[in-house]
Amino acid sequence: MRGRTIVVLLASTTLLASAGVVAVTHAHGSPRAALFDFSTAGKPVELAPNSARAFRASSATLVAVREGRAFYRLVTADGVCFATGPGTDAGAIGGEECPPPGTFPSEARPLLDLSVYESDSHLGHAVRAFRLEGFAADGVATVALRSPSGRVSVRVPVSQNVFALHGVPATTVGSIVALDSSGQEVASLGR
Amino acid sequence: MRMRLCSIVAALAAAGVVGAIHADGAQAGWCWPSCSGHALLSPGTSTYNGCWYLGGEVCSGWNYWGVNGIDKQCYPRCDLYGYTQALVLYGFENGSTIRGRFTDYAGIFRIRPVDVSMGGYLRAQVNWWPYFDGRLSHTSLLQAASI
Numbered sequence: 001m002r003g004r005t006i007v008v009l010l011a012s013t014t015l016l017a018s019a020g021v022v023a024v025t026h027a028h029g030s031p032r033a034a035l036f037d038f039s040t041a042g043k044p045v046e047l048a049p050n051s052a053r054a055f056r057a058s059s060a061t062l063v064a065v066r067e068g069r070a071f072y073r074l075v076t077a078d079g080v081c082f083a084t085g086p087g088t089d090a091g092a093i094g095g096e097e098c099p100p101p102g103t104f105p106s107e108a109r110p111l112l113d114l115s116v117y118e119s120d121s122h123l124g125h126a127v128r129a130f131r132l133e134g135f136a137a138d139g140v141a142t143v144a145l146r147s148p149s150g151r152v153s154v155r156v157p158v159s160q161n162v163f164a165l166h167g168v169p170a171t172t173v174g175s176i177v178a179l180d181s182s183g184q185e186v187a188s189l190g191r
Numbered sequence: 192m193r194m195r196l197c198s199i200v201a202a203l204a205a206a207g208v209v210g211a212i213h214a215d216g217a218q219a220g221w222c223w224p225s226c227s228g229h230a231l232l233s234p235g236t237s238t239y240n241g242c243w244y245l246g247g248e249v250c251s252g253w254n255y256w257g258v259n260g261i262d263k264q265c266y267p268r269c270d271l272y273g274y275t276q277a278l279v280l281y282g283f284e285n286g287s288t289i290r291g292r293f294t295d296y297a298g299i300f301r302i303r304p305v306d307v308s309m310g311g312y313l314r315a316q317v318n319w320w321p322y323f324d325g326r327l328s329h330t331s332l333l334q335a336a337s338i
Contacts, residue, residue, distance in 0.1 A: 054257065054258045054301070054303075054338070055258075055301060078299040079299075081299070084306060085306070086305065093303075094302070094303045094305050094306030095292065095300075095301060095302040095303060095306040096299075096300070096301050096302075097292075097294065097296075097298060097299075097300050098298050098299040098300070099273060099296060099298050100269075100272075100273045100296075100297060100298055103271075103272040103273045103296070104272075106272055108270070108271070108272040108274070109272045109273075109274075109296075113292075113293070114292060115292065115293075116282075116290060116291065116292060116306070116307050116308075117280065117290070117291065117292070117293060118288055118289065118290040118291075118307075119288070119289050120287055120288050120289075122243060122244065125320055125321055127280075130290060130307070130308070131308075148323040148324075174323045174324065175323070175324060188324075189293075189295075190278065190295075190322040190323060190324045190326060191278075191293055191323070
């Protein structure tokens with residue numbers, strides 16, 4: 001009897017979750033639906049042999065090159081991963097993030113921040129942005145840096161589902177936020 | 192029914208461990224806490240080997256590292272999108288700078304020194320990190336491995 005209750009509960013939860021996903025994904029054309037889309041197809045590129053080994057990748061798609069940086073979608077032994085590398089060396093991977101399947105892009109996670117942060121102090125945890133870069137859903141038009149007090153210090157446009165900026169002003173970072181085309185905040189990542 | 196549920200849970204747990212070993216551990220030169228397991232990274236954690244921060248950090252010894260990777264688990268919990276409420280910085284450090292990427296999501300993450308514009312003799316590092324927006328940054332459950 002207890003087992004049957006668990007099965008019924010699991011089935012009900014799955015049905016409700018599926019209904020929710022269907023409802024959201026069928027809200028076509030809405031700003032909300034665009035947070036689930038990643039429309040840049042990119043083009044296949046050959047991986048550098050040592051990158052294929054180190055990142056356990058079997059294939060790569062070059063999504064875009066921006067600010068001297070290359071942005072890739074990888075198929076790896078750890079699932080689909082989003083990666084960056086030097087723009088002058090196609091197929092050479094410098095870093096990656098492999099989110100759990102189905103989590104990016106999404107309304108709750110329209111931004112994959114692969115920015116590099118730094119500090120030269122051993123005291124406290126204040127950081128500066130060394131370089132801004134990452135991936136964003138179709139519904140994200142701009143990525144902005146906020147100071148811990150909430151002041152916007154930098155805005156970077158998103159194009160082809162990526163954003164990148166070298167030479168970030170040396171201000172302390174509080175969060176990185178995703179803005180839609182109307183300037184409304186759709187996600188904020190504390191840093 | 193209970194037996195079947197237990198079997199599913201056991202299989203998922205085993206898959207997680209195997210996945211972690213395969214992340215980088217099989218050929219790693221440095222693993223934390225080991226090449227076959229995960230441990231909690233909290234503000235009080237340390238490897239006591241002279242890392243950038245006295246607490247909240249685990250780091251390798253000095254070496255010419257090629258890749259630093261972490262396998263961050265759903266701990267203390269994950270929402271549907273993998274958000275863990277536990278922020279970490281992972282990357283590298285030298286004598287003058289600590290540099291890396293942040294994440295508070297579960298998943299596999301790898302980074303090369305070149306992606307943080309560093310090179311030469313470095314330490315691979317993973318740090319517990321506080322939020323600056325008032326949220327509490329929880330303890331992470333993760334494995335780190337570098338080659």
